[in-house]
Amino acid sequence: MIGERIKSLREKKGYSITKLADLAGVSKSYLSYIERNMQNNPSLQVMAKIAAPLDSNIEYLLGDESLPKLHENDLLDDEWRSIIQNAVEEGMSKGDFQVLKDLIRSNLWKKNMTERNASINEKKKTSNIIILHIDNDN
Amino acid sequence: MIGERIKSLREKKGYSITKLADLAGVSKSYLSYIERNMQNNPSLQVMAKIAAPLDSNIEYLLGDESLPKLHENDLLDDEWRSIIQNAVEEGMSKGDFQVLKDLIRSNLWKKNMTERNASINEKKKTSNIIILHIDNDN
DNA sequence: TCATCATGTTTTTTATAAAGAACAATATCA
DNA sequence: TGATATTGTTCTTTATAAAAAACATGATGA
Numbered sequence: 001m002i003g004e005r006i007k008s009l010r011e012k013k014g015y016s017i018t019k020l021a022d023l024a025g026v027s028k029s030y031l032s033y034i035e036r037n038m039q040n041n042p043s044l045q046v047m048a049k050i051a052a053p054l055d056s057n058i059e060y061l062l063g064d065e066s067l068p069k070l071h072e073n074d075l076l077d078d079e080w081r082s083i084i085q086n087a088v089e090e091g092m093s094k095g096d097f098q099v100l101k102d103l104i105r106s107n108l109w110k111k112n113m114t115e116r117n118a119s120i121n122e123k124k125k126t127s128n129i130i131i132l133h134i135d136n137d138n
Numbered sequence: 139m140i141g142e143r144i145k146s147l148r149e150k151k152g153y154s155i156t157k158l159a160d161l162a163g164v165s166k167s168y169l170s171y172i173e174r175n176m177q178n179n180p181s182l183q184v185m186a187k188i189a190a191p192l193d194s195n196i197e198y199l200l201g202d203e204s205l206p207k208l209h210e211n212d213l214l215d216d217e218w219r220s221i222i223q224n225a226v227e228e229g230m231s232k233g234d235f236q237v238l239k240d241l242i243r244s245n246l247w248k249k250n251m252t253e254r255n256a257s258i259n260e261k262k263k264t265s266n267i268i269i270l271h272i273d274n275d276n
Numbered sequence: 277t278c279a280t281c282a283t284g285t286t287t288t289t290t291a292t293a294a295a296g297a298a299c300a301a302t303a304t305c306a
Numbered sequence: 307t308g309a310t311a312t313t314g315t316t317c318t319t320t321a322t323a324a325a326a327a328a329c330a331t332g333a334t335g336a
Binding site for chain 2: 040041042043044045047059062
């Protein structure tokens with residue numbers, strides 16, 4: 001349930017119910033209800049207000065209630081998310097990504113190969129991967 | 139705003155407001171308000187009820203309201219998530235990924251270049267990206 | 277040791293979310 | 307072409323979310 005998540009995050013931060021209620025701008029009585037699942041139908045605004053001082057978001061607080069669970073607490077942080085989101089919007093396929101991933105796993109990572117492409121060279125500072133070839137015929 | 143998302147998904151399904159309201163089990167008047175952003179603070183239960191017949195989820199409907207936006211409708215689904223999760227665990231950096239992303243954006247995508255690497259060749263079916271070179275010296 | 281404060285709970289009140297009409301406007305078809 | 311059905315809207319009501327207040331319990335400390 002939703003209450004456990006909030007309570008867990010709250011205690012992790014060392015906040016009392018009263019403190020979190022103040023930070024969030026909701027009444028402590030209502031927060032108390034929510035944590036104990038006595039009122040499990042809060043509005044989006046209340047959820048957002050509670051999530052903020054917990055450095056969380058509605059999605060995470062929903063937890064199993066809803067399908068996905070992505071959260072900084074769960075390894076995949078927001079920066080990653082937006083990077084990937086953009087890539088997908090720009091047409092990256094799962095297969096494309098899998099190549100990169102498999103590459104890393106198979107430790108080609110460590111091996112140096114030759115050849116270089118000038119147009120890509122400038123990207124070097126941010127990564128140790130250089131992509132030379134893009135195949136378009138399948 | 140939240141209204142646009144719902145309306146967009148609804149129309150994509152070919153549902154009328156009345157139809158969706160029936161499927162979701164909420165009043166059509168309220169749904170109408172929400173779509174026009176005249177009432178932008180629905181409860182979680184209402185959100186969940188609306189999301190279901192749209193084959194969506196609260197997260198997606200929230201859209202910009204909340205930080206992440208991941209959804210099957212946005213191409214980023216659970217499969218993506220686990221792929222990326224694994225990659226991160228295997229040491230992939232954001233910079234590494236950014237190279238790939240920038241590459242796609244700059245439309246190298248469309249250009250064919252030469253050279254090929256036998257050890258990677260077998261990956262061709264799943265991707266149109268072939269990685270030839272991994273630089274390790276920075 | 278008793279007074280003040282912080283804790284979380286339960287009661288009461290009030291604000292508003294959400295339903296249930298009734299409505300106007302357009303579409304459908306006999 | 308006029309009756310009936312759908313569309314989405316606006317008005318009215320009622321159910322309940324959320325605040326405010328009062329409360330109980332333990333902690334702090336003078």
